[in-house]
């Protein structure tokens with residue numbers, strides 16, 4: 716048993732997603748990497764999408780294949796329609812179909828609003844929001860074509876949109892990022908509503924502060940970490956595995972009746988911790 720409270724135990728259910736084909740975007744690092752590995756550990760074949768850093772993506776592929784499933788790396792910028800169309804078509808070609816999409820790729824380009832450039836605004840919206848739309852659209856086309864295969868899953872397909880606590884918590888100095896995640900919340904609900912009758916389950920995960928390269932400044936120094944911990948009632952910064960474990964369960968048939976919801980995995984960050992002693 717793993718006794719380190721900072722390191723949650725991985726889900727180890729090799730049969731849970733057996734035979735399913737998963738695409739994880741932005742899977743060369745952070746939450747995407749941990750999720751891709753966790754899906755493989757649970758029996759899925761996995762496409763490891765990355766925008767840059769092929770060696771990192773190949774290392775993730777090797778970790779996944781150690782679980783006896785298939786994996787390969789595919790470079791694509793999720794904000795580019797042609798590249799997304801090609802990525803999903805290639806996956807259908809190589810693996811036969813797609814059962815699971817984790818639309819995870821995302822980035823930050825922070826600036827006080829008065830200084831934020833249009834390029835910073837557009838970059839974040841196009842990767843975080845348009846990228847999720849494009850990937851979901853292409854995956855859903857294949858889900859609709861194929862329909863339910865009862866031996867594989869009760870659903871015709873599952874999408875997880877990687878959101879953030881900032882789909883509800885306003886975030887000064889990050890207006891592009893918070894707006895993109897607010898958009899992801901409505902993207903998730905609208906897709907879920909539109910495609911539930913086709914047995915397609917679309918849900919979101921909203922991570923809180925997770926130790927990844929995207930927010931290194933927020934946890935790297937002891938001072939930054941202390942001030943971050945004041946925002947987290949559960950008393951620790953999250954790990955990529957916290958999100959990966961939740962993703963495995965959410966895409967599995969254990970959650971077959973979970974449709975259009977956002978699962979907050981945030982140690983209580985959205986519970987207005989300031990009000991525990993104030994207000």
Ligand code: BGC
Nearest residue numbers: 879880881923924929930933
């Ligand atoms: C952001 C992180 C931030 C966390 C909590 C995430 O969505 O990417 O930079 O630490 O939210 O504020």
